[in-house]
Amino acid sequence: MSKQLDLYDVTIIGGGPAGMYAAFYSGMRDLKTKLIEAKEELGGRMLIYPEKMIWDVGGVTPILCEKLIAQLVEQAKTFDPTIVLGEQMVGLEKQEDGTYILEAASGKRHWTRTIILALGRGILKMAKLEIEGAERYEVTNLHYTVQELEPFRGKRVLVSGGGNSAVDWANELESIAASVTVVHRRDSFGGHERNVQRMKESSVDVRTPFAVTQLHSTNKETIETVTIRHVESGDTERLDVDAVIVNHGLKADFSGINEWGLNMDEWNVFVNARLVSNLPGIFAAGDFAQYDSKITLIAGAFTDAALAVNSAKLYMDPSADRMAYVSSHNERFKEKNRALGVMDKED
Structure with a gap:
């Protein structure tokens, strides 16, 4: 042969x-x-x-x-x-x-x-958000990668994750989005130290140790609010969002x-x-x-x-x-x- x-x-x-x-x-x-x-x-x-x-x-x-x-x-x-x-x-x-x-x-x-x-x-293969029904929003405002920044201009963006990509996206979007919130289940971040420090010193709202637990929508097409839960205390909070970006590893x-x-x-x-x-x-x-x-x-x-x-x-x-x-x-x-x-x- x-x-x-x-x-x-x-x-x-x-x-x-x-x-x-x-x-x-x-x-x-x-x-x-x-x-x-x-x-x-x-x-x-x-x-x-x-x-x-x-x-x-x-x-x-x-x-x-x-x-x-x-x-x-x-x-x-x-x-x-x-x-x-x-x-x-x-x-x-x-x-x-x-x-x-x-x-x-x-x-x-x-x-x-x-x-x-x-x-x-x-x-x-991107690790998906493990919330029932999350896949229905993948065609609208639930994202697992950021190919272009412009679609997020003026939006309220929530980033779930704490690795290099999550930190980088938060830093890149901070200047064009209406707001950027980063939700991470640990207090420490896995991204490069300099980039993590830049994120923490900017207007990015960093929430740790929190995890996204629920996605809410009145029209069943786009995510409008997100419930996040404090990993240790169990306290919950709802945040208004226009877009959710998930980076939970590969x-x-x-x-x-x-x-x-x-x-x-x-x-x-x-x-x-x-x-x-x-x-x-x-x-x-x-x-x-x-x-x-x-x-x-x-x-x-x-x-x-x-x-x-x-x-x-x-x-x-x-x-x-x-x-x-x-x-x-x-x-x-x-x-x-x-x-x-x-x-x-x-x-």
């Missing part, structure tokens, strides 16, 4: 920042590369917050997330990797020669020498990849300092990879990607250089520099 397939040096599973940068860097290492993403577009978890400003990527001034995604996609395509969208990997077969065949849920198969798992948090679906024999927990695969997993020829990068000095930043995902690609190259050719030459001296960029009208001094 494998002889009917095209053999790739590296197959990257996951199209978030780690996967996209791995595709670019794999081209720098002159490897035949395939990138497979379960969704119909690249971007990974970044697609959840397209209007969020990204500040912490080295050398990049504050940039809208959707613009950063577009630039990462363009960079990923630099060396013309094969990009496959809408393919969810489920099966893995190791061949006698040490190569792998990956099987998608659709039945399609992919043949590769090495694999880089850049799965992020898997296929993410559930991961790894489509059976967690049954391949990888050393992993619920969210991560454990790798060494060079992003090598316990299975030969399989590496990891980005949020999916876990090791002692892990940095969960987009910038950290780029470093992970380069390390994983370098490890894959050395796995296939132990005599290869440990890393790619920097772009200013890398032969693969000569023609591309000429196309940009940039000539090397030696030319």
